[in-house]
Amino acid sequence: MTADEALHALTEGNRRFAGGRPANPRRDPERRSELVSGQHPFVAVLACSDSRVVPEILFDQGLGDLFSIRVPGNVVDETVLGSLELGVEHLGVPLIIVLGHTQCGALIVALAAETHDDHRHTLLTRLQPAVDAASRGDGDPENRLERAVRANVRLAVEGLRRSTPTLAPLHGRGALRIVGAVYDIDTGLVDWMEG
Numbered sequence: 161m162t163a164d165e166a167l168h169a170l171t172e173g174n175r176r177f178a179g180g181r182p183a184n185p186r187r188d189p190e191r192r193s194e195l196v197s198g199q200h201p202f203v204a205v206l207a208c209s210d211s212r213v214v215p216e217i218l219f220d221q222g223l224g225d226l227f228s229i230r231v232p233g234n235v236v237d238e239t240v241l242g243s244l245e246l247g248v249e250h251l252g253v254p255l256i257i258v259l260g261h262t263q264c265g266a267l268i269v270a271l272a273a274e275t276h277d278d279h280r281h282t283l284l285t286r287l288q289p290a291v292d293a294a295s296r297g298d299g300d301p302e303n304r305l306e307r308a309v310r311a312n313v314r315l316a317v318e319g320l321r322r323s324t325p326t327l328a329p330l331h332g333r334g335a336l337r338i339v340g341a342v343y344d345i346d347t348g349l350v351d352w353m354e355g
């Protein structure tokens with residue numbers, strides 16, 4: 161499947177899900193049996209670990225279709241990068257989606273500027289560039305969270321497109337597409353960002 165075909169399949173699946181008509185494809189015992197010998201996902205999705213944001217469900221895809229990586233705030237760290245490189249190099253996915261979502265709890269905490277003396281500090285530090293981007297300018301304070309969500313996705317996409325030695329060269333020669341999106345937990349729809 162090409163990156164364009166993968167995007168089309170995800171878009172159509174999301175329309176089915178948001179419209180309340182999911183097909184729930186490839187989720188039966190036969191599909192499980194097919195996957196015993198290996199997996200061939202057509203996309204890698206970096207999404208938030210929020211329980212309302214389950215890529216396989218909101219894109220109406222089946223077992224083995226998505227290589228999903230989920231972490232609060234869909235932050236990119238060394239483990240996430242290694243996971244994405246695995247998906248691209250060893251599983252052959254032609255497309256990476258960075259999927260943010262409305263009402264992101266990790267960004268709500270980061271925007272509150274609370275300090276934490278535990279492991280949350282590392283997570284919140286990784287979200288700080290998005291918080292800073294959302295705080296610049298004369299934007300409506302009511303939309304600060306929305307701006308942070310979009311900035312977080314945009315910054316992750318830009319970082320992945322520059323990531324060497326694996327992702328940047330593949331993206332540069334068109335063998336890998338990296339796209340951002342924001343899932344609206346109210347409507348169920350995914351809004352694809354530029355790229």
